[in-house]
Amino acid sequence: MSHDTGAGTLADAARGAGRHAVVVGGGIAGITTALALADAGVRVTLLEGRPRLGGLAFSFQRGALTVDNGQHVYLRCCTAYRWFLDRIEGAALAPLQDRLDVPVLDVARPAGRRLGRLKRDALPVPLHLGRSLATYPHLSLIERAKVGRAALALKALDLADPELDAHDFGSWLAAHGQSARAVEALWDLVGVATLNAVAGDCSLALAAMVFKTGLLSDPGAADIGWAHVPLGELHDRLARKALDSAGVRTEVRTRVTSVSVNENGAWSVQVPGERLEADAVVLAVPQREAHDLLPDGALDAPERLLRIDTAPILNIHVVYDRTVLHKPFFAALGTPVQWVFDRTDASGLTEGQYLALSQSAAQDEIDEPVAALRERYLPELERLLPATRGAEVKDFFVTRERTATFAPTPGVGRLRPGARTEAPGLYLAGAWTATGWPATMESAVRSGVSAADAALAALGRPRPRHLFEFEEAA
Incomplete structure (x- = not known):
């Protein structure tokens, strides 16, 4: 001992x-x-x-690289974690965005690679997301209108109602007119990252809590923070x-x-x-x-x-010989890739760029060999980031958290x-x-x-x- x-x-x-x-x-x-x-x-x-x-929120050394086992973020509405950061005198090392802004790349639409954004304006709820939703290119006009109606219905749910926990979020979304595309391009885009489950596998109570608190409570509630160390x-x-x-x-x-x-x-x-x-x-x-x-x-x-079951998160780490991404992070559609973060500065890398891919709800991939994951994900990064096509991959490795979270299933x-x-x-x-x-x-x-x-x-x-x-x- x-x-x-x-x-x-x-x-x-x-x-x-x-x-x-x-x-x-x-x-x-x-x-x-x-x-x-x-x-x-x-x-x-x-x-x-x-x-x-x-x-499960830790770092380790891989040669000269300091690696987080997985990408962790928090939101402005995470008031307890923000208190914790203050208590350990670490708030300045994990700052929040001034205003929610999530680049969303879609590589599977007929028009080809397309960039959209989920961002907020300095307006009261729910108008703070109105312009972003109205111009979100990854949904049709009809889908955007139906998303707005579903958001209002979600806002009306009583989180104290124990019956919500017995139902799954996917069925609720379908009953409120949400297409498979809307679930993929919006609800699961946010929900998988925060809940570690797709809508159909998630308790309505937990999903409603996340969306009501993060997107429908205060204009700045969903502003994203992450450790810059x-x-x-x-x-x-x-x-x-x-x-x-x-x-x-x-x-x-x-x-x-x-x-x-x-x-x-x-x-x-x-x-x-x-x-x-x-x-x-x-x-x-x-x-x-x-x-x-x-x-x-x-x-x-x-x-x-x-x-209380558990759910895995897979993290894929890629080091390139040059800069291939000029944003701190982005989310992706039409690809197995979910979220990509630039961890170059935090890792101590002095040449090239280090990207970390955070893959939640990874039950189907958590035990796949590194070689198979490399073969799958490097071409996907080339689809998303054209600059990677001429870049050399200096390192590719994987971290696996098989019991990363409890599974937010109905009834949990x-x-x-x-x-x-x-x-x-x-x-x-x-x-x-x-x-x-x-x-x-x-x-x-x-x-x-x-x-x-x-x-x-x-x-x-x-x-x-x-x-x-x-x-x-x-």
Whole structure:
């Protein structure tokens, strides 16, 4: 076992006066929980089995290149993640667009390669998208009009209605006059990237939440932000610095093997060779790992965690010997390619250009050999970006997250547990818990805040004044 900070054992660190909490899992949810508890004066030990923090939003080295395992973005409406960036002093490293602007390239229309844009104006909702929709070249005039009517119907849905979770978004779109082309060129263009599922496989509740919040709540809600540095700079280095400053003891390469209540009524957390005692434990790990660590009776019908399925994301990385793209990113239609991002500066590449392709809902491709993916995607990039046709490919590699997110299938809402368990002092956090959001960094932060709130209430500790505040439901 590797101790990341200080001398002595974990058990030594857990002893002493005051309340002690153990957070299991060093992803964004666990980091958030640990910071919130420490800010309230609780002694916190954060345990992470990997050699780094950040969960599935991390970086690694490939020679001189610093590579993100996958492209992560957030929106202006992601107020909890924006709070998190502020808390770790990283907001300036992941700026937002001044105004939503998404280039959309279509290479399958009879007229050939065509560029459209999804962008907003400085007008109130829903007029902020009116001009963009009216001139969107990838839909017919009739399809654009029907999209507008469907958007108004979507805006009228009550997100508190539990019946929405039982239906799929694709059927709802079809019932509201959306053609297959409209689903491809608009609804799935946004939805696949944010939900990691096509409309027909997605809960209407989650889809409605995404579109109502991102596109129909505030004019700037869908403005896009992304890290202009490697993700590890934010979710590992700056997060560790914030945790250290808050007094959290952070241990990586430390895997928890069991969680139980001891003979004194306190919680015991077992790691190889040691046992920690705590007043509160937060399991901020994936749902299946949480299931395996839950003691008997801690959760009503714990097997439901195993019924929360997962969905993969495939990331394809291509390094060219020259600049082939003059935009920070674009989305694509009429091709297997979904979203392409320029990661040249963030990666440290000094010559040529590094593009990252983010392929969500990648069940059919997640296990394909690199050679097959290369044969498929390099010609697609040539169709999309003519400048690649004379460029040399210096490197081509793939990263695969087979369990990148929970699958947002109809009915998943009733499977997602809240922060509290049936066992006093034991809490759950993670993007898969009942945050109301899909599996995003925003959901992870919200889950961490909820778990910390529940633990602080039980420990009798006041909520830190600067902790993220949930908005009251309308």
